[in-house]
Amino acid sequence: MVTIKDLPKEEYLLKGHAACAGCGPSIALRLLFKALGNKVIMVVPACCTTVIQGPYPLTCFAVPLQNMLFEATGATASGIVAALRIKGLEDITVVGWAGDGGTVDIGIQALSGAAERGTNFIYICYDNEAYGNTGLQRSGATPYGAWTTTTPKGKKERKKDMPFIMAAHRIPYVATACPSYPIDLINKLRKAREIKGTKYIHILTPCPTGWRYDTSKTIEIGRLAVQTGVWALYEIENGRFKLNPPSDRLVDKTKRKPVKEYLSMQERFRHLTDADIEKIQKWVDEDWEFYRTLTTLERCI
Template sequence: MSARKIFQEASEEYVLPGNSACQGCGSTLALRWVLKALGNKTVIVNPASCGCVYVGLYPRTALSVPYIQMAFAAGPAAASGIVGGLDVQGKKDITVVCWAGDGGTADIGVSSLSGSAERNTNYIYFCYDNEAYMNTGTQRSGSTPAGAWTTTTPLGKKESKKDMAFIMAAHRIPYVATSCSSYPIDLYEKTKKAKLIGGMRYIHILVPCPPGWRFDTGLTVKIGRLAVESGMWLLYEVKNGIFYLSPPSRRILESPEKRVPVKEYIKAQGRFRGIDEREIDLLQEMIDKKLEKAAKLDGEPLFF
């Protein structure tokens, strides 16, 4: 699959010009590829997040599929209701999606998300992870990485990022994947794959955010690539409990020369300005260990 082939296969645009996203928004970029993969028979539930804003003001909208705004903690439950309502009417060919931010996923919505996963609800949950409450002006979330500046962690967050993809995999749902808005082919293919599977599917997408991460709006794709090339963000799938590294992450393991020191990723963003050299070395060590483990896990069951 190449980017050109995606455009041939899915020429229709569902995220329309005129949306009110920030310049360089990684989330709208990701949504564009996701909807190209899913097509027009898709219903989106969007709990409170940037997505509530970038679709525009009533009575206008920047999306050409049904898009239901939902209360912060209620996305997965509302999606469960839509799935049930369509099911009872025999409408089987519609894909129900919850499109939520990292706060809505890892913090306020985690109970509802976990409940829907435990019930193996037939929908796809996408977490677009910009690693803080960006819609309200960059406050820390459970998904903010250690060391990152936010308005509520002015000296950098002390605690680690919550690993939502592993938490979801621990629900033994049929499909879990991670992706990044800088990897359209990876995201497109994983979304297409998820569409064909029944039951609960979870895709966690890292989406760089220029105003929140403090980098130039022209660098969104570049920053996402550095996240993956440094190993800071790992792309993988957990299919029926088996862990598989995805090609962009496997590449840096197989060809270490393609690996980028995490320092490049850190230094490219203003939010990590409080991290000193010693801390960067520690982070590098942690990433080295993580990649070593990931290589061993590749093709193996994730849990007992």
């Protein structure tokens, strides 16, 4: 079993980068390099990470990285994988790293195509539940009720369930993670690297600028998202659904904290009424009943 002290000391995300203080995605990026080392080629579309990289001609990434258009992460990764195969460099992992807007809205066609072709790469969606670097507009991954600059009274629609959309492509590995549980995230990344085919990992990365909370609470909010059941840690391996710790202990409703604890810590949910919170709680409970059924099935999708 991996512990935090076993992780390498080398940093491939160099300090002095342009992320906001308390940035959740940069924690996830550091964990990505702790898990995979520097034998990776990254493909990054327009997203917060493009800003984190820094202004030309400097960058904070000590690994090869290709910037690409918003909608083309999957297609670019397919091209790089094909080039590596012809050059015989198959020990290099290609990682698509895109935000939630670049995955669930704009990039979904290229990603769906790459998954259908079975391109051998890891696609990671780091989800801060809005278009962060352009000034916080709503995305398909913004949850119900959340304030963004384009939903001033709170979003009226529910969040898209992207991991299950990807599982429906019958790819070998789909997982969800959160940087508040670093060992879980690192195990999933290392497992994904060993599997051949398209792997999809969806990481919930709290964002102090967009979610409106104190910068020191990033890890705490991620942990609360898992403990309240708003975000479940699971993996779908060859169609088989499995909850991972600590989510596997939360199937029973009494073990989960009320969602109000998670919502009240963020100012983006400040305007929610008790009826709204009850509605969200009901949806979360319904999701967990669904997960309970899925764990008993041989193939969940």
